[in-house]
Amino acid sequence: MNRRVFISCIACSFLFADARGHNSNRTSQIQQSRRERWEGDLKEAMWYVKLNLKKVRCDLCPRKCVVDDRERGFCGVRENRDGIYYTLVYSNPCAVHIDPIEKKPFFHFLPATLSFSIATAGCNIECAYCQNWEISQRRPEQTENIYMPPKRVVELAKHYGCKSISFTYTEPVVFYEYMVDTAKLARHANIRALMVTNAFIEPKPMQEACKVLDAVKVDLKAFSEEFYRKICRGQLKPVLKAIEVIKSTGTWLELVVLIVPKLNDSPTEIKQMCNWVKTNLGSDVPIHFSRFIPMYKLRNLPPTPVETLERCHDIAKEIGLRYVYIGNVFGHPAESTYCPNCNSVVIQRMGYKTSISGLRGNKCAKCKFTIAGVWA
Ligand code: SF4
Known part of the structure; x- marks a missing residue:
């Protein structure tokens, strides 16, 4: 554990104690019932339409759930009550941490800074x-939550010296209202707002969110509809559309692809993906090929061999992508950023230890080539 991470852990323990204390005071003051406590601040949802017989249709993500009165959508955090659709997770995070920004990972956005990171329960895939x-x-109602309205999130981020707030760990699409309101307040406080997402969202809400977001990291799960359907219960096409929307707004974008052995690692698929990235997003969007570790329902597969990740890396470089990384392999040379012009090390990384001594402003210190990113 390096010094900065150690300090973060200390800060987090304190932070949790602080936030829980805040919650218990508030609880005793207004005598909330157990049911009200897990709901945070009950707030009407954005992006839905009312239908006949008190039904609603949620237009936030491509599932477009049609929800009966007293029922919830697929993500389990939005509920129809008497024909009004509510989010149940506003001000209601179940995870709060202070992380190095490299953990998200963002490699071309304010490197070596801390990001105040929050998540609520729920996901739409x-x-x-x-x-x-x-x-x-x-x-x-199944997670341990703390009461933390947007104003408090921004206050704490500032208090702990974080340059950004990340909406991360689960899926920020399903806590959209909380994310957007927090991001608006963060901008006034000169703190950046970052979304770490599956990009399974309708184009309009994505475009609106980009007005208050500074950077988005998309987990592109694979480049086949079959993988999205069978492994993720999602769809590829709307994800690609949302990625194009993010890029078109000028919001900083990075991509992560978790390479799962035998399921999304074929050279043909990686070539198709990289060609799509180059054609539709350009060569400067960083792409991270990340190592799979057996987890959840896929414990039967081995971790991704490092050679497979190196093959993906080489394909992306051959196609012409400029900033290609290998993730979850501690100490691999492809964790660092190299100048696309002279190949010298611009940013050196070893896990979360980051040295930016090869960068002057936004240029390579050696040859003065402009390195794409948000550096200050
Ligand atoms: S955000 Fe949730 S409720 Fe809305 S369409 Fe997606 S899964 Fe359904």
């Missing part, structure tokens, strides 16, 4: 290898 399934595949 179900990846068979989800590393956070104990909160993403739960309803808010």
Whole structure:
């Protein structure tokens, strides 16, 4: 554990104590019932339409759930009450941590800074290898939550010296209203707002969210509809559309692809994916090929061999992508950023230890080539 992570852990323990104390005072003051406590601040949802017979249709993500009165959508965190659709997770995070920004991972956005990171229960897909399934595949009444309205999130981020707030761990699409309101307040406080997402969202809400977000990291699960359907209970096509929307708004974008042995690692599929990235997003969007570790419902598979990740890396470089990384392999040379012009090390990484001595402003210190990213 390096010094910065150690300090973060200390800060987090304190933070949790602080936030829980805040919650228990508030609880005793207004004598909330158990049911009200897990609901956070009950708030009407955005992006839905009212139908006949008190039904609603949620237009936030491509599932477009049609929900009867007293029922919830697929994600389990949005509920129809008398024909009004509510989010149950506003101000109601179940995970709060202070992380190095490299953990998200963002490699071209304010490197070596801390990010105040929050998540609520719920997700709108179900990846068979989800590393956070104990909160993403739960309803808010099944997780341990703390009361933390947007204003408090921003206050704490500032207090702990974080340059950004990350909406992460589970799926921020399902806590959209909480994310957007927090991001708006963060901007006034000169703190950046970052979304770590599966991008399984309708184009319009994605476009609106980008007005208050500074960077988005998308987990592109694979480049086949079959993988999305069978392994994630999602769809590829709307994800690609949402990624294009993010890029078109000028919001900083990075991609992560978790390479699962035999399921999404074929050279043909990786070539198709990288060609799509180059054609539709350009060569400067960083892409991280990350190592799979057996998890959740996919414990029968081995971890991804490092050679497979290196093959993906080489394919992406041959196609012309400039910033290609290998993730979850401690100490691998492809954790670092190299200048696409002179190949010198611009940012050196070893796990979460980061040295930016090869960067001057936004340029390579050696040849002055402009390195794409948000550096200050
Ligand atoms: S956000 Fe949730 S309720 Fe809305 S369409 Fe997606 S899964 Fe259904």
